[in-house]
Amino acid sequence: MADVFDVIVVGGGIVGCAVVWEMTSYGYKCLLLEKNENLVSEASSGNSGMLHTGFDAVADTLELQCIQQTFPKMFGVLEGFGLPYNKIGATMVAWTQEQAQIIPTIAQRCRAAGVSFCTEISLSELYNREPGLRKQAQGALWIPGETVVDPWLTAISLAHDAKKKGAMIKTNAVVQNISRTECERQRIQVMTSLGQFTGRVVINCGGLYGDIVNKLAGLQHFRISPKKGQYAVYPQKVGHHINSSILPIPTSKGKGEIIFKTVYGNVVVGPTFEDSASRARPESDAGTIRRLVRLGESCVPGLEGCWITVGGIRSTGLSGSLGISDKVRRLVLHQHALEPSGPRRTGLERMDIKFVPPCHARIDDVLYTVTHPITLNGVWKPRDSRL
Ligand SMILES: Cc1cc2nc3c(=O)[nH]c(=O)nc-3n(C[C@H](O)[C@H](O)[C@H](O)COP(=O)(O)OP(=O)(O)OC[C@H]3O[C@@H](n4cnc5c(N)ncnc54)[C@H](O)[C@@H]3O)c2cc1C
Incomplete structure (x- = not known):
């Protein structure tokens, strides 16, 4: 008789990897089926790699419960596997007076959600923490604990550990049909491009295809409207311009476009939040990336790259010229990390x-x-x- 798995997991993104790891760790005989050649190749291969504290989640929701449960458990996993992470914290910045007026409400909402450690900070504290920010902020909220991880490594390590503990993981295994006719006997037949598998329980971790996977089993609870997010990515050498993730004031559409530092030190601006015609991995467009670059540079002037602007000096250009030149030299050395290529020649x-x-x-x-x-x-x- 063919193997009967306790649990068949459909989908090898972060959710499927976490589920197969958890179930295998607790002794269930598991099979994970992934339609693509590689695990972690759909939505989970395009996220920001941020472990959120739940600061913007709605109080008393299952989402917040899962986030708050993940948090301590994930640090155990990251430490246990020896994976990189950085508890960098996040700073929500109001750039207009209107936005600044919303900050106390957001702080209050954080506390209601049980994220009590969010605190409003003064502008001088903001610029102490984030000297690279444009000096036009009107208010700020400090959210400690927000953490960046390597999102691919985190997911793949969970799957790898599950495999080491006995889970079977099959890629290029497109689930094509699911028969629940023997459901009462805890026998579910899963037909795939690699053949048929039998499980006692099937767990749909199909991500953006979750509604389609449900439909294959004759279930139709929901319909997914795909969204896409685009990013502008800067090299690691500009990483020192920010010390935490810089969040905008959230809108009804979500967290908004963030300026953050990955666990490897690259600065990233995004993601956008756009409707997508397709569930497949979408393309990015140059116009949007240029807009994200402008956004990053308008909030963090140092991101302007190999560029320093001292144009437009008002009436003190002569009087301030050697001070300006000194400042520029220090910026080149410290902010652009550029050492002189020749010897000093400072004599007169x-x-x-x-x-x-x-x-x-x-x-x-x-x-x-x-x-x-x-x-x-x-x-x-x-x-x-x-x-
Ligand atoms: C731009 C962006 C940024 C984000 N940033 C963050 C962040 O910083 N932090 C955070 O917590 N979340 C973030 N998210 C959300 C997070 O990325 C998703 O919630 C997460 O990736 C969903 O994982 P998943 O495993 O459910 O889906 P997926 O990663 O899409 O995995 C589903 C898998 O199921 C497989 N599958 C589907 N149908 C079948 C089938 N018939 N047979 C076999 N396999 C099948 C797919 O191939 C896929 O591999 C972000 C999302 C976006 C879009």
């Missing part, structure tokens, strides 16, 4: 200056055109009365 030598009529000056051996009326009028006779 007296200049040999000779004025050459009608409008030139020779300094050492180089001939310059005099362009300023103060010099022209001062060295030669006044040509007109205008400076």
Whole structure:
């Protein structure tokens, strides 16, 4: 007689990997079926890798319960497997007065959800924590505990550990039909592209295809409208511009576009929240990425990359010039992490200056055109009365 599995898990994203790991760890004989060649290749391969505290979840919901249960358990798993994570915290920033007025309500909602450690912080504390932010914030909320992980490694490690503990994991196994006619005897037949499997309980972890998988079993509880999210990704060398995940004030559409640092130090802006025509992995578009880049740079000026703007200096350009140059040198060295490629040459030598009529000056051996009326009028006779 063919093997009967206690549990058949359909779908090898983070949810399927977690479920097969949990069930196998507790002694269930498990089979995971994934339609793609690789595990973690649909929604779970495109998320932000953030372990949220539940600060924006609705109080008394199953979602919040699961998040709050995951949190301590996940740190045990990450430590146990030796996986990277960074408890970086998050800073929600209000950029307008209107947004700032909502912050106390959000803090109150966090406390109601049991996320009591969120605290409103002053602007001086904000800029102490996040000196790289544009100096136009109007208010902020500090959310400690928000953590970044490697989302692929986390999911794959759960599946790998489940496999080591006896789970069977099959990829390229498209579930095509499910027969529940022997449900009372706890016998469910799962027909796949690799053949038929029998299980006592089937767990649908089909992600964006969850409604289709249910339909294969003759169940029709819900319909999924796919969404997509796009990101702009910066290299690790700009990672020092932020110290926590920078959240906008959330809207009815969700958390909004975040500026965050991955567990490997890349700065990422996104995700967007867009309707998608397809459930398959969507393409990104250049216009949206450019908009995300502008958003990142408008909140964190240091993200402008190999670029420093000291254009538009008002009336003190001469008076402040050496201070500006000093500041620029420090920015290049510290913010852009660029060491000089040659030796220092900071000594001063007296200049040999000779004025050459009608409008030139020779300094050492180089001939310059005099362009300023103060010099022209001062060295030669006044040509007109205008400076
Ligand atoms: C842009 C974006 C950013 C996000 N950021 C975060 C974040 O930072 N933190 C967070 O907690 N959440 C985040 N999320 C949400 C999170 O990514 C999803 O909730 C999660 O990936 C869902 O996992 P899943 O396993 O249910 O689905 P999936 O990863 O889609 O897995 C489902 C699997 O089922 C398989 N499958 C489907 N049909 C069949 C079939 N017939 N036969 C066999 N296999 C089948 C699919 O191939 C797929 O591999 C984000 C989501 C998006 C879109």
